Amino acid sequence: MKFDLRRGVLRRTGRPLTMAVAATVAIALAACSSDSPEEGESALSDSAAMTNYAADTTFKASEPVKFSMLWTDWPENPVKPSWQIFEEIKKRTNVSLELTNIPFSDAKQKQSLLISSGDAPQIIPLVYTGDEQQFAATQSVLPMSDYVKYMPNFQKYVKEWDLQKMVDNLRQADGKYYMVPGLQEVSVPTFTLVIRKDVFEQAGAGVPQTWDELRAALVKIKAKYPDSKPLADGFEGASMLNYAAHAFGTVAGWGFGNGTQFDEASGKFIYAATSPGYKTMVEYFNGLAKDGLLDTESFTKKNDGSGTVTDKFAQNKVFAASGSNGTVNDFSTALDAAGQKGKYEVVEIAPPGGPAGQIVEPRNFWNGFMLTTKAKDDPHFLSMLQFLDWLYYSPESRDMLRWGVEGQTYTKSGDKYTLKPEYSLKSFNINLGAKTDIGTDLGYSNNVLADSTESRALKVSYNPPAFVDYINSVLETRKPRAPFPPAPLNADELEQAALLATPLKDTVDTNTLKFILGERPLSEWDAYVSELQAKNLQGYLDLINGAYERFKKNNG
Template sequence: MLNGGTYTGRTARRRRAGAIGAAALAATLGLAACGSGDSGGGGGTASGEDLECSVDAVADQPWKASEPREFSVLWTDWPDYPVTDSWQFFDEIEKRTNVKLNLTNIPFSDATEKRSLLISAGDAPQIIPLTYTGDERQFAASGAVVPMSDYVDYMPNFQKYVEEWDLGDMIDNLRQADGKYYMVPGLQEVSVPVFTLIIRQDVFDEVGAPAPETWEDLQTGLEMIKAKYPDSKPLADGFEGQSMINYAAHSFGTVGGWGFGTGAWYDEDADEFVYAPTTEGYKQMVEYFNGLTEAGLLDTESFTDSNDGGGTVTEKIAAETVFAASGASGTVQEFATALDAAGVTDYELKQIAPPGGPAGMVVEPRNFWNGFMLTQDAVNDPNFCDLLQFTDWLYYNPEARDMIQWGVEGETYTKDGDTYTLNPEYTHKQLNLNPSGTIDIKKDLGFANDVFAGSTESRALKESYNVPAFVEYIDSVLSTRTPRDPFPRAPLDEAELEQSSLLATPLKDSVDTATLEFILGQRDLSQWDSFLSQLEGQGLQQYMDLINGARERAAEKG
């Protein structure tokens, strides 16, 4: 447990014991990779089959280029944690790997747009972090990024953890129309939703509310809280509804919010994709939240707030007019800090597994987090082999993952098994670790930064910096919830991608607008069929024909 910056984790669970031996054997024999513990191969070509690297590498081992290298990276600037040239993070990378990172900076506020412009213009740096699955599609179709599947044989750490954590099928699902995948994701040993509900457990207990295992349970509890605190609107989101709709949708048998993606939902019985908002599950979800609005249980302001869950909802938590809200593990600390500042005592905040619904106790599959792409110009770098090996080390090697999250062992922290302890002079204020420390490992030194931290994590590392309550959350999800199966592949070719984009954007705009209007009571639910007709008039059938055609092609290829 956490105490002054110390966390005692648990032995990481293995999903498939047999995979460990196979991965270890592959690592011992040496995968066809590009560098070694103290030497690296130069020279690269545009073809994975033609690429030759001089020295084999081994997973889980240190890696260092034989000569100083410089690689460029797209760096997103978070306003609260501005990057500085003096960050020890960059010095430590250079010390360990002989690689200097040259940054191209873009602001967080419009990072997606800036990234697209740079890549499309051919002006982007080599390494594109913070890439989520699906982000790569447009760039893959235009040939602007590297087909990473051509080169994963040269990435021993990536291969080991894909195998050890049984993620091969999910990786295959990333393949585009040409059979290749163009990004490699961050890998997570355990699949738990990042965002879920955070509740005032003490208040639920106070009114005798049931543990909210289902959305019906939650409504019952909210009604009891409303009776006790009539001025409250006890449930809030704070992310324009996108967060709550996302984690609720799976238990209603649909997708929505942040997880809407293409909007395609796979109907197993019909063996085809359908548009999620046309499903009965989507309508049931909208009706449920509309009912909360009508009963005065939903803070409607938080469904139009675009402050990323910040001030407004946090203030209402502190003012005790909201008692359940969307958030991640760090949000618990934000809420606690606000309650402390407001003089609220004897409270208990609990991060709960997303409630179940009509489709069952189902959550989104979450074994991937943000990873990276390489721009096409990277293959022309004479040190492309070292670039592959470096990114493999940075994203997937346990040594790098510890360094990114905690800093330098023996200097900023000590480690004993799965126990990580910040040294007394160091703090991680955002997570309230060693609050009396004077040097913030994130703000002052650049460790635990938002560009690379958390991308790939074993269960032990994930637990290492989180409070014991988050460990309980992981346990509750793993023991009581079932991740939804990944959908079949439906990769579009370049022409189809362009055509589908022209259709998908106005369709999604209509869905986002109507969903909030129905939930907030601004549009009567009797107009649901009219809404569906609106989608049909925007080319919905044509759009779904494109997706189902792609699914059929992919199924035929196997």
């Protein structure tokens, strides 16, 4: 399986298990405090900073400054010192970036070691919500909630895009948040169901709107293609269970998080994998497997090597599978190579609804950044805050990071962006064959910075019409699940919870798969729950609920 941030994989599978546990034991965090300056608080002093810096203006330091940044190198697009993007940033802002490079393959481990040892650069980009918790607990990164008052673009678009409650959910047990996220004007699930729409229609099924409708469609397709197992995942079940879970009123797979979900009836957190919704979801997929409608190999084998879901899609053995915008391209390429060019229609569809309704995952942030504690000692710290506010959140910079220099590499008319014919953007199949690629040759549309903050128009600008249709279908027909209330753990509780969470999740992962594949009868569900209880499930829930009650009491 090829890891590609724009396809949403790194966020969910690119970090090692130990860090995933540490990063998810307290995902839901919030507070009600203000980010405005306290009365009598002294302002930062910086000779290079702008005195009249405001939202939607270009930041430019009054003298040359240099800041250090951690940079993750993608194997297919390692950073080049000659990239135009760095010279363009310097030209506009008077800021030079000094990069410390780490490889994609072990980026999270390297990042952790550098930060923990105090050797990390000032700016740590490519940070997803939850990544910051272990560093916040050790105070090795700065509480960004103390400094966003110096970031007018961030504040403006948090307000305009109605994201303040989500920002508040980033707060740790001390009421502060330690990273600033990438802001998305619209948010839809990255992974969903990718189907052969032509086959569904030929079978008289149409596009399924619910999991029950999907099952009925699969039965019809199976009758027409008896050698097929028409539904597949390709990510060891983690992707499909993630987006299916919300429709069943639970969390699972990549979205399992710390394993808890809030139960409105009891006013407490419960363990998702023991809930009625989770059991119903498992029973549903067990039924698909039992009737030969689910490619069970795709729940046990990664989508790499031979016999992949992509291969089966091209061989008319699979007609619906987990995927993203990039997966549509992969499946289409494989079908073309198999001689089916012009004979198919592959599309992403909105995640099907279920017993809980037409529900999808909560609205999400994308990657943002942290600042290590030594950043505050820089005499140009205020300039750094203003620069990062411009770089991450200003419309001018967002356009530059994605498309390059207006008038040189692209033109813009209203919300329409057009890459000039002498330039390509291979990563999105735009102007293929042009001499210069704005990504690999010039550094624009890079994975470290360009994907962070996007307006709806910018997101639409580089994606194909079919993906735009997918965005619209989700926004028009599905409702995001409300986020769970905050239950932030302190440093000691994070350590305790991590020790308890690992064996619990291992038991969940093992038995969820066994139940779905029929290797363990569903009549043993109660025994499975007892096995979780024997691993001190109640002690784990007591930690989470204790944190929830404490935070609720302290923050109103």
